[in-house]
Amino acid sequence: MPNRSMRKESAPVADAASAEISDTALIARICAADPAAFETLYKRYYPKLFRFSLRMTRRLDQVEEIINDVMYVVWKKASSFQPETRASTWIFGIAYKKCLKSMAERAQAEHLELSDAEALIPGVHDRGLKDVELEDWVAVAFGHLPPDQRAVLELAYHHGLHYQEIAQIMDCPENTVKTRMFHARKKIKALYPDLLADTTAESLGNAL
Amino acid sequence: MNTEAPSPYANHDQVSLLLPWYANDSLDAAEREQVAAHLRVCLSCRQELAGQAALAKRLRHDPLLEISAKPSFERLMRRIDADAQAPVHRQSPPRGKTAWLADWIASLTDFPAKPRLAAVAAAMLLALALPLLLTATPPGGQPAYHTVADAGSLDRFTRDDLRVVFADQATKQDIDRLISAIQGKIVDGPSPAGVYTIRLAGGGAVEPALAQLRGSQSVVFAEPALPQAAKPGQGG
Numbered sequence: 518m519p520n521r522s523m524r525k526e527s528a529p530v531a532d533a534a535s536a537e538i539s540d541t542a543l544i545a546r547i548c549a550a551d552p553a554a555f556e557t558l559y560k561r562y563y564p565k566l567f568r569f570s571l572r573m574t575r576r577l578d579q580v581e582e583i584i585n586d587v588m589y590v591v592w593k594k595a596s597s598f599q600p601e602t603r604a605s606t607w608i609f610g611i612a613y614k615k616c617l618k619s620m621a622e623r624a625q626a627e628h629l630e631l632s633d634a635e636a637l638i639p640g641v642h643d644r645g646l647k648d649v650e651l652e653d654w655v656a657v658a659f660g661h662l663p664p665d666q667r668a669v670l671e672l673a674y675h676h677g678l679h680y681q682e683i684a685q686i687m688d689c690p691e692n693t694v695k696t697r698m699f700h701a702r703k704k705i706k707a708l709y710p711d712l713l714a715d716t717t718a719e720s721l722g723n724a725l
Numbered sequence: 726m727n728t729e730a731p732s733p734y735a736n737h738d739q740v741s742l743l744l745p746w747y748a749n750d751s752l753d754a755a756e757r758e759q760v761a762a763h764l765r766v767c768l769s770c771r772q773e774l775a776g777q778a779a780l781a782k783r784l785r786h787d788p789l790l791e792i793s794a795k796p797s798f799e800r801l802m803r804r805i806d807a808d809a810q811a812p813v814h815r816q817s818p819p820r821g822k823t824a825w826l827a828d829w830i831a832s833l834t835d836f837p838a839k840p841r842l843a844a845v846a847a848a849m850l851l852a853l854a855l856p857l858l859l860t861a862t863p864p865g866g867q868p869a870y871h872t873v874a875d876a877g878s879l880d881r882f883t884r885d886d887l888r889v890v891f892a893d894q895a896t897k898q899d900i901d902r903l904i905s906a907i908q909g910k911i912v913d914g915p916s917p918a919g920v921y922t923i924r925l926a927g928g929g930a931v932e933p934a935l936a937q938l939r940g941s942q943s944v945v946f947a948e949p950a951l952p953q954a955a956k957p958g959q960g961g
Contacts (some may be wrong), residue, residue: 563794674784679751695742
């Protein structure tokens, strides 16, 4: 591990230029203890990690600690990054483990059975549910999924990742990712049958 | 010979598992075509896909919160700085190939904390064993102990050689980078005790190279392979 006891002073990476520097190039500079490159990578990943950690843990008070734990590992272990891997896969892999650790420490890895979930959501079978703000709807839906299913949904649908990359991040077989997604879909569909049953001619035509 | 193409409906279960990734447009061309062919004949998968596409759209554009990264980054850098300034001896000793070194150092530093009886027992054991140690010759006539630079083998070293033990957690990249930084190359090792011999290119200055190695967390031991001559102007 490189010695980072004496960080180099270097010029900040200008915002315009930083957009052109790849994550991998920034990590290479972090290997040489370059704080400007680290700051650029930190700011680039902060919103992504913020969102992912919040979705996973659903604890706003834990999010900053998790992000900084993740980026601390990035700073300390930059030299162990394998350039063949996508930087985002490496960083999200660290984040996933930190989220699980945080939840385990706080006994947050709750799992709600469907029958319990339905009882706790007022009007889940009401027609009026379509009027519910969709952001609330998604948040409630996520709250009733176990963390591994939340992670798959978030990584696939918000970050647009392929199941192979999600499997790398979660350190599990690809079929496990598909199965987790299948169960998440099934659970959400059971909770919100009307919202996901978009069977209009237009939407069905767009499916192809 | 059966020349009929397989029914696109035959792989319903397999395709059903791929629908979320069809919805997020991340499938490769072959998988995408497989799903598209199935969707043309399967109404239930088309319904499922429409629902998943709606969920994907909501999640993709869900903004959550916008919070400035700056204060968090500053807190992290304070943590990193504090960590860098923490005394090295508080860290856990490395195990594995350098465990012997850590154990030896620990045995020296922990000794006052041991019960006095243990010290007395050790002294008695040493008194009993010392005559045997002084007179006995191990099989083969070779000493049964090793130092990092065995006496009698020093003639294979030059004044530009360093003896180095790397930490267990040091990767090959770390080691290569360190050696490159001091313009050296590995000429021997690792020995069974994990010792490398590194030769400085072109008669490089030993002291700065040692200082650089000793300042790295990847190095647990770095010494000249040969005793260094006193510098002009130094006493003794």
